[in-house]
Amino acid sequence: MFPTKKSQVIENLINFSAKELSSYSKKRNYDLGPPHKNVSKLSPYLRTRFITEEEVLKIAVGSNNIKNIEKFIEEIFWRTYWRGWLESHPWIYDEYLNTIQHQPLPKKTGIKCFDYWKEELLDTGYLHNHSRMWFASIWIFTLGYSWQSGANFFKKNLLDYCPASNTLGWRWVAGLQTINKPYLAMSHNIDYFTNGRFHPFNQLNEQVNLNYIEHNSSHVIKFIKPNKIEFKNFDNLGIILNKNDLSLNNIFKIKKMTYECCVYSTEHKNKLVNEFNKNIIQDILNNNKNFEFTENFNQIVDWLTNKKIKNLVLPYETVGNKIFNIEKFKNKLEKLNINYIFLLRDWDRNAFPYATKGFFKFKKNIPDLINLTDIQI
Numbered sequence: 001m002f003p004t005k006k007s008q009v010i011e012n013l014i015n016f017s018a019k020e021l022s023s024y025s026k027k028r029n030y031d032l033g034p035p036h037k038n039v040s041k042l043s044p045y046l047r048t049r050f051i052t053e054e055e056v057l058k059i060a061v062g063s064n065n066i067k068n069i070e071k072f073i074e075e076i077f078w079r080t081y082w083r084g085w086l087e088s089h090p091w092i093y094d095e096y097l098n099t100i101q102h103q104p105l106p107k108k109t110g111i112k113c114f115d116y117w118k119e120e121l122l123d124t125g126y127l128h129n130h131s132r133m134w135f136a137s138i139w140i141f142t143l144g145y146s147w148q149s150g151a152n153f154f155k156k157n158l159l160d161y162c163p164a165s166n167t168l169g170w171r172w173v174a175g176l177q178t179i180n181k182p183y184l185a186m187s188h189n190i191d192y193f194t195n196g197r198f199h200p201f202n203q204l205n206e207q208v209n210l211n212y213i214e215h216n217s218s219h220v221i222k223f224i225k226p227n228k229i230e231f232k233n234f235d236n237l238g239i240i241l242n243k244n245d246l247s248l249n250n251i252f253k254i255k256k257m258t259y260e261c262c263v264y265s266t267e268h269k270n271k272l273v274n275e276f277n278k279n280i281i282q283d284i285l286n287n288n289k290n291f292e293f294t295e296n297f298n299q300i301v302d303w304l305t306n307k308k309i310k311n312l313v314l315p316y317e318t319v320g321n322k323i324f325n326i327e328k329f330k331n332k333l334e335k336l337n338i339n340y341i342f343l344l345r346d347w348d349r350n351a352f353p354y355a356t357k358g359f360f361k362f363k364k365n366i367p368d369l370i371n372l373t374d375i376q377i
C-alpha cells in the first residue's frame with residue numbers, strides 16, 4: 001500500500017485524483033479494509049514532506065473542480081491545524097510525555113474489529129481515520145486503558161506518526177480536546193461504515209459521563225513567526241534534510257541556488273517503519289547522487305567540515321519533533337562558525353497563527369491560505 005519511490009507516489013496520487021477524489025467526501029468515512037482505495041494514504045509522505053501539501057493540492061486541483069474537493073483540502077489542513085495548535089499549547093505534549101504508561105494489550109480482546117485493527121496496524125503501519133477513532137475509543141472507554149498508552153502504541157507503530165495529530169487525536173477521542181465531549185465508538189456506526197464487516201453489538205461501552213475540569217488548554221502561547229529569511233548572501237550553503245522535511249532543498253533548487261545536502265535519519269525500533277523510512281530516503285539518494293547520508297551527529301560534523309559549510313539550513317522543528325534544535329548541536333555550530341536557521345515553510349508560517357482555537361474557526365481561513373500559495377485554482 002505504501003510505495004517508497006516518489007515517482008510511484010505521484011502516479012498513485014494522479015490516479016486517485018482522477019478516479020476517487022470527486023467522491024472522497026461521500027466515501028471517506030467508510031473503512032472497507034486494505035487497500036483503502038477511497039482515501040489517499042498520503043499521510044506517511046505528507047508527515048515527512050516526501051511530498052508537500054502544495055504538490056498534493058496542485059495535482060488534486062489539476063483534475064478536479066476545487067468546489068468538489070473542499071473536504072479533501074480541509075483534511076489536508078487538519079494536520080497543519082493540529083501542528084499549529086500544539087505550537088501554541090506546547091505543555092500539552094510535555095504532559096503526555098510525562099504521563100505515558102506502557103499497558104500491554106492481551107493478544108486477543110474478543111472484540112473482533114478491535115483485534116483486527118490492531119493486527120492491521122502492526123502489519124501495515126496504517127489505519128483508516130475512522131478506525132483510528134473507533135480503536136482509540138474502544139481502547140479508552142471499553143477496555144479501560146489510558147489514552148496516553150494508546151497514543152504511545154500508535155506512536156510506535158504508525159508509518160505516519162505525527163506528534164501533534166496523534167496526541168491531539170487521542171485527546172480528542174478521550175474528551176480532553178473538546179472538554180467532556182468524548183468520541184464514543186457505536187456498534188451500529190461501525191457496522192454501517194465497515195459495510196457490515198464488523199458488528200460488535202453489545203460489546204462496547206457506548207455511554208460515558210466525563211467530568212474533567214478544563215485546566216490546561218484555554219491558555220495560549222502566541223505563535224511568534226520566525227523572521228523571514230533573505231535568500232541572498234547564502235554562500236557555502238548546506239541543507240540537512242530529515243524526517244521533518246525531506247524536500248526542503250527544493251525551495252533553493254527553484255531559486256537556482258547552489259547548495260550541498262545531506263539526509264539524516266536514525267534507526268526506528270519498529271522494523272516496518274524502519275524499512276519504510278530507509279527506502280524513501282534511498283529514493284532521495286538515488287535521485288540526487290551528490291546528497292550524502294548521515295546517521296549521527298559526528299557524521300554531520302564531518303560533512304559540515306568537508307563541505308566547508310558556512311550557512312546551514314535545517315527544517316523547522318515543531319513541538320514533539322526536536323532533533324537539531326538543541327543546545328549541544330547549536331553550540332557545535334557556533335564553534336564551527338556556521339550560521340544556521342530552522343526554516344519554517346510559508347505553508348506553516350501563514351497557517352499556524354490561526355490555529356489557536358477550534359478547527360471550525362481555523363478553516364474559515366483556508367481560501368486565503370490557498371491564495372497565498374502558487375496553487376492555480
Ligand SMILES: Cc1cc2nc3c(=O)[nH]c(=O)nc-3n(C[C@H](O)[C@H](O)[C@H](O)COP(=O)(O)OP(=O)(O)OC[C@H]3O[C@@H](n4cnc5c(N)ncnc54)[C@H](O)[C@@H]3O)c2cc1C
Pocket residue numbers: 028039040041042043044046047075076077078079080082127128129130132133136154158160161162163165166167169170173
Ligand atoms: C487517534 C488518532 C491518531 C492519529 N494519529 C495520526 C498521526 O500520528 N499522523 C497523522 O498523519 N495522522 C494521524 N491521525 C489523523 C488521520 O487518521 C490520518 O491522517 C489519516 O487516517 C491518514 O490517512 P490518509 O492519508 O489516507 O487520509 P486522507 O483521508 O486521504 O486525508 C489526506 C491527508 O489529510 C490529513 N488528514 C486527514 N485526516 C486528518 C486528521 N483527522 N487529522 C490530521 N490530519 C488529517 C493527512 O495528512 C492525510 O494524509 C490520527 C487520527 C486519530 C483519530
